[in-house]
Amino acid sequence: MSEESKETANEDILEKLRRRNAAQGASNTQRSEVRQRFLAFRLDQEWFGLEVQQVKEISRLDNVTRVPLTPEYVMGITNLRGNITAVIDIRGVLGIEYQALTAQARIIVAGVQGLEAGIIAEQVKEVVEVVKSQIEPPLLTLGHERGKYSSGVVQQANRMLVILNLNSILADLKI
């Protein structure tokens, strides 16, 4: 075997190795993207999900100070260990019927793009992990408000989880 053909053969091997590494890198990236985690919470009889990365903390609903002359969705403000946080009730925004809040109610402090708010949940259940391919586009049957503020839905065995587009909700509310 000539010296030239040996070099060519080595190049072939190196090229194969490069391709393999590139493919593995892409595969690793895909693997990290395929699963997403959502905090599942309930409003009335419906379940919603917020991306776990957007959630900063979950707190009991107490000591919320009402702010006069603010829209209905502004429930007030609260002091969470020194952080003054706006508490918002998105039920009206999503077209969900108001139920009296019980001891199960929580404030989910979540933020995106520098804007943060405490979102009222009637119940916070769990963190669910779903494969990205399970997330379907928002259903037309969700209705205008829910469709507008959701980025997808996940059909689970016993419920449908509507993934909320927090960015879109907070951007609309601050206007």
Place this chain on the structure above:
Amino acid sequence: MLDFRLKNTEAIAEVIQLVLVEIGKTTLAVRASNVKRLQQINLNELELPNRGIHPALSAYVYSNDLPIFDLGQLLGLGSTNYQAESQLLIIEQANRRAGFLVDQAQEVVQVELDELDLLPELVERSRLRPAAWALWRKSTKDIIILIEPTECFTIEEWQIVINKGSR
């Protein structure tokens, strides 16, 4: 009628005085420097409520010079209870005066500016009118909203003050 004038001892820079007022279960703070007078009012002397003129306008006193508004109603907190011990905040701005009925004026407190804070951005941007303008961290849990009563007014309500509230 009990009548007293608040001493304006508010320092220029680092502290402000706040009058804490109660409307229903809500406690709010008004800058003492804006309060011309705080007085207990005998509601029997007023024809309350005088809703025919304006929903939030309760009555006129002092020969119709002073329009009196129900602060609870202006702020969307429900009407003042009209108890015998109801109190009247008289606020003067740009030579116009208006009275605001509250359930009770609790106390006057001196607060350092360090204890005050801005409203959260989302709340500030969504206000219907800029009546709430800051907050006081009274304790680790309690927050008192600072309000500017004249900022509650709609144009129509301002018109009443302009027409009737001249000094």
